[in-house]
Amino acid sequence: KNEVEQSPQNLTAQEGEFITINCSYSVGISALHWLQQHPGGGIVSLFMLSSGKKKHGRLIATINIQEKHSSLHITASHPRDSAVYICAVRLSSASKLTFGTGTRLQVTL
Amino acid sequence: DTAVSQTPKYLVTQMGNDKSIKCEQNLGHDTMYWYKQDSKKFLKIMFSYNNKELIINETVPNRFSPKSPDKAHLNLHINSLELGDSAVYFCASSQGVGSTLTGELFFGEGSRLTVL
Numbered sequence: 428k429n430e431v432e433q434s435p436q437n438l439t440a441q442e443g444e445f446i447t448i449n450c451s452y453s454v455g456i457s458a459l460h461w462l463q464q465h466p467g468g469g470i471v472s473l474f475m476l477s478s479g480k481k482k483h484g485r486l487i488a489t490i491n492i493q494e495k496h497s498s499l500h501i502t503a504s505h506p507r508d509s510a511v512y513i514c515a516v517r518l519s520s521a522s523k524l525t526f527g528t529g530t531r532l533q534v535t536l
Numbered sequence: 537d538t539a540v541s542q543t544p545k546y547l548v549t550q551m552g553n554d555k556s557i558k559c560e561q562n563l564g565h566d567t568m569y570w571y572k573q574d575s576k577k578f579l580k581i582m583f584s585y586n587n588k589e590l591i592i593n594e595t596v597p598n599r600f601s602p603k604s605p606d607k608a609h610l611n612l613h614i615n616s617l618e619l620g621d622s623a624v625y626f627c628a629s630s631q632g633v634g635s636t637l638t639g640e641l642f643f644g645e646g647s648r649l650t651v652l
Contacts, residue, residue: 528576
């Protein structure tokens, strides 16, 4: 079992819909990252958070340390949001990141 | 101006060959990483260097040898390539490491290696 689980694995939404992607982890962490990988392959870091909530444009990331859970929300989704979204955690005891398997999002017109 | 750049972007080679992938970052970061992304798109850390010093060395065959001539460069050399080495290799950088990590990761565009 992976230490980082994401759900759903695949998600299709219509333009304008509110989207939520979930990430659960089983160990103590010092930080959690949300990454975006477009079909072209490049990876972009969206957020790094260790508590609370962060917002950037239409993207919001929240984390609940006690429940070992984070969510990534996209408001007013757009086809250009279509990508794979990856959750990664930095363990408290280690320097490395452990990655989830990603959520593939397709936003249609 | 590209922050983290990798070369080459595509590499097709025969089994048994030796190849290198180069990575450079112009962000002034002190930590660099190599990640491998397999065919199922799962990312896994291979190596990490902080100020030219190896700090993470995951269970990677010793055919893979990272080299960091300075903190802006981290190259990956692979000897005796095997079919299973086919993957996309991503370089990344950050400022700080572990508990001293102060910012996000910046990734290169990836180097797609195909071993025939």
